[in-house]
Amino acid sequence: MIFEKSDRVKALEAKLEGFMEEHIYPNEARYYRESEDVGPWGVQPIVEELKTKAKAAGLWNLFLPESELGAGLTNLEYAPLCEIMGRSQLAPEVFNCSAPDTGNMEVLVRYGTPEQKKAWLEPLLAGEIRSSFAMTEPAVASSDATNIESLIRREGEEYVINGHKWYTTGATDPRCKIIIFMGKTDPENADRYRQQSMVLVPKDTPGVKVIRSIPVFGYYGVPDRASEVIFENVRVPVSNILLGEGRGFEIAQGRLGPGRIHHCMRLIGLAERSLEKMCQRVQQRVAFGKPISEHSVTRERIAEARVKIEQARLLTLKAAYMMDTVGNKEARAEIAMIKIAVPNMACEVIDWAIQAFGGGGTGNDFGLAAAYATARLLRLADGPDEVHRDQLARLEFRRQSNKRPEQWAPALTDRALGAEGRKAG
Known part of the structure; x- marks a missing residue:
């Protein structure tokens, strides 16, 4: 299988590589230094400086396949570009192509209502805000997502959210304005995969408490910001649900x-x-x-x-x-x-x-x-x-499962018996 690159991808590769050589690699030492100076609760100035340059260069929102909101590239076309950006931990955010924002933007593109897209997707695409994704919990084995214990209870036209999350990427970032929260709306549902829902929770909602930043092998906020967050009687409108109850x-x-x-x-x-x-x-x-x-x-x-x-x-x-x-x-x-x-x-x-x-x-x-x-x-x-x-x-x-089993075991047994018979004879 030969993967041919289109002329457009080759041109974007050349632009990206040039930008990396001119702006990213020379500023990596500054990025790591500023990360230590401002800590996980601050913003590295170099990131904001370079985002403006990347946007001006047309190297912005290169992800989002199947959407007119991105560059219109397929996953296969985006792959070599994403690899170039991955060469430096400074780069992905500079091009507005970093986690968890890319995943959250894809969720809003696919499942968001027009109102939700207007409120949150548009500023994310513009790089004006950042976002967070709250799924993992300290009290359960989160490798099995059905273990989630956080609750989303409906009261009239509001959802009341209670839960304890950690490794919630991005929550300590002062630019983080919206959190996608996963919890159970129907914990008694016999179908374990229909118990969960996702809701949009503005970070400044009363009851949202970012407890601490969690270092990853001693690194705070490079490249993301793992955080511990408590949601205590957080109330959001029912309209903040994504796709519908049980679709989380x-x-x-x-x-x-x-x-x-x-x-x-x-x-x-x-x-x-x-x-x-x-x-x-x-x-x-x-x-x-x-x-x-x-x-x-x-x-x-x-x-x-x-x-x-x-x-x-x-x-x-x-x-x-x-x-x-x-x-x-x-x-x-x-x-x-x-x-x-x-x-x-x-x-x-x-x-x-x-x-x-x-x-x-x-x-x-x-x-x-x-x-x-x-x-x-x-x-x-x-x-x-x-x-x-x-x-x-x-x-x-x-x-x-649909393949015919090979009949090797009886043949081996016959040969073995034949050998034993010859020895006996």
Whole structure:
């Protein structure tokens, strides 16, 4: 299968690469420094400065396939562009293509009412506000989304929301104005997948309490802002429901499919950049009388990294192609495969790069420690490896179920008996 790039994609690639060279890479050190200075409750000035430049360059909202609101690119066309943006943790937000906003915007595009789109989608697309997604809970195993305990109770023309969430990305950001909240409207429903709903909760609604920022391997707000949030008797209008009561799990599946592939596209870029840094570093350093690049263990790792990145990229491109041609549901096996393969690949490649840099790789002077934290987090975010492996195995059993079983066992038994008979004779 050959994935040809259109002239438009090639032109956007060239523009993106030029912008990265001119504006993103030279400002990464400033981005990490400002992230430490302002903390998870502030905004890095460099981000806002570069967003204006990216918008002026026409490199804005490149995601959103099947919508006239984005660039009108397919998933397959967006994949190489997303990979370029993923090379730097500064870049995705600068181009308004970062989580959780991309997923939340896709939810509003697909399931939002005209009023909801006017209030929240338009300012998100303009980069004027940011958003948050509240799903994961500390008291239950959130790898099974049906475990959610938060409640959404209707009282007249209002919903009353109570719940305790964490790893709610973006809630500490002062620009965050809207939260998509998942909870149960019908906890007694016999169908466990019809118990949940999603509602839009303005962050300034009374009862919404952002308790703390949660560091990921010691990093606050790079690249996202994991947060703990309590919702206590939060009241919102019934009109804030998304799609309808009992449709929350359906929305979650629709949201997470594109989100998973975007994460994988970005991680491939991050792994590619880490390999580049590793190759440069090992040619500059000498150990035991020769450059580190001449040690066989280094060359073996570089070769393995190249193979693994290429494999991951091809699998991701196939998943994007499947999403475009047969839809997200039919591509669920391919999406599960990349969600297993890509974060594990990125963790390994970045870990080899850290090893090549020595002690310096464990700090963030070279951006590798934060890169590893991101890759390791994504073995859990949007579903842990174990869930995707389980789903993939079940899909494989289903795929194999119509095939005629091979009759190998009796033949082996006959041969074994024949051998025993000859020995006896």
